[in-house]
Amino acid sequence: MAKGIADKGKGAKSLTVKKKPMPKAVAGKTGMAAGAKKPAPSAKKSPPAAKKPAARKATAGTLRTSGAPSQAPAKPSRPAASPAGRKLKAGRANLGSRTPSKPLLRGELTTSLSIGQYYFRELLRPGENDLTILSPGRPRAIGDVIELTGRLLDEDGQPVNGALIEIWQANAYGRYRHPQESYDSPLDPNFQGFGRGLTDEAGRFRFVTIKPGPYPVPGAVDWWRPPHIHVLIMAAGLVRLATEMFFPNETLNRFDLILNGIPDPKDRRRLIAKQVAATPRAPAGATGFEFDIVLRGKAETPFMDKMA
Numbered sequence: 551m552a553k554g555i556a557d558k559g560k561g562a563k564s565l566t567v568k569k570k571p572m573p574k575a576v577a578g579k580t581g582m583a584a585g586a587k588k589p590a591p592s593a594k595k596s597p598p599a600a601k602k603p604a605a606r607k608a609t610a611g612t613l614r615t616s617g618a619p620s621q622a623p624a625k626p627s628r629p630a631a632s633p634a635g636r637k638l639k640a641g642r643a644n645l646g647s648r649t650p651s652k653p654l655l656r657g658e659l660t661t662s663l664s665i666g667q668y669y670f671r672e673l674l675r676p677g678e679n680d681l682t683i684l685s686p687g688r689p690r691a692i693g694d695v696i697e698l699t700g701r702l703l704d705e706d707g708q709p710v711n712g713a714l715i716e717i718w719q720a721n722a723y724g725r726y727r728h729p730q731e732s733y734d735s736p737l738d739p740n741f742q743g744f745g746r747g748l749t750d751e752a753g754r755f756r757f758v759t760i761k762p763g764p765y766p767v768p769g770a771v772d773w774w775r776p777p778h779i780h781v782l783i784m785a786a787g788l789v790r791l792a793t794e795m796f797f798p799n800e801t802l803n804r805f806d807l808i809l810n811g812i813p814d815p816k817d818r819r820r821l822i823a824k825q826v827a828a829t830p831r832a833p834a835g836a837t838g839f840e841f842d843i844v845l846r847g848k849a850e851t852p853f854m855d856k857m858a
């Protein structure tokens with residue numbers, strides 16, 4: 551006998567303890583015909599416990615109602631069926647209670663579960679998004695003033711609010727204010743070269759800074775980095791993402807090994823800011839640039855962390 555047929559025989563064995571005709575609903579689930587007069591051939595081999603009246607009631611009850619407490623002193627001949635188990639054919643192993651019968655619930659991240667957002671605002675001081683003025687009353691940094699604006703978006707084009715955007719860059723002479731800087735070009739005492747700001751409800755960020763100068767890469771031959779600004783993004787659920795923003799119409803863009811290390815030209819273009827009109831808030835004479843950042847999806851901004 552094939553195994554499937556044997557299984558059905560076992561199921562019929564336990565069902566034959568009922569004297570009433572089997573309800574249609576139960577019969578359909580067990581694979582038996584309702585009102586069948588002849589029990590399955592294996593019914594004669596019912597275990598001794600099934601012959602006791604109490605045990606018979608308990609067994610029948612579990613098939614009809616599931617979960618109803620049994621008054622029978624004896625153990626049922628098989629485990630009580632769960633709601634999921636009732637869907638199984640009689641005689642099959644009752645695995646329904648171990649398998650989710652509904653889709654998983656999706657909860658929302660809370661501040662205790664995500665990274666960031668909770669303390670970003672505490673890190674900021676007023677004016678940190680203006681790199682050209684170190685403190686009130688000090689002269690503006692040397693160089694061409696630019697206003698850098700943009701939006702931080704998710705894969706659906708929706709704004710990401712409350713993210714921390716941090717930028718750092720060389721000064722107008724191409725020199726970083728850093729102890730390990732080796733490029734022998736002037737330092738600007740009024741330019742420290744880094745700033746940060748938060749995105750608003752529309753995902754917007756804004757910086758006022760100096761257009762950085764190019765600089766030679768230490769140890770490299772004939773490799774000058776084009777003017778660029780490093781950008782770091784920290785948002786709820788992200789550890790961090792880093793990228794670089796380049797300026798349009800720069801000859802050195804064609805030779806930069808980092809920019810051209812991105813294989814797809816479309817992706818490379820995503821790292822080049824657009825020149826736009828500066829806002830009325832910008833200092834007089836400032837040039838506007840726009841640089842949108844997309845965290846995921848087809849229009850994702852190339853991130854240096856992922857390329858490393």
Ligand SMILES: [Fe+2]
Nearest residue numbers: 720775778780
């Ligand atoms: Fe750099």
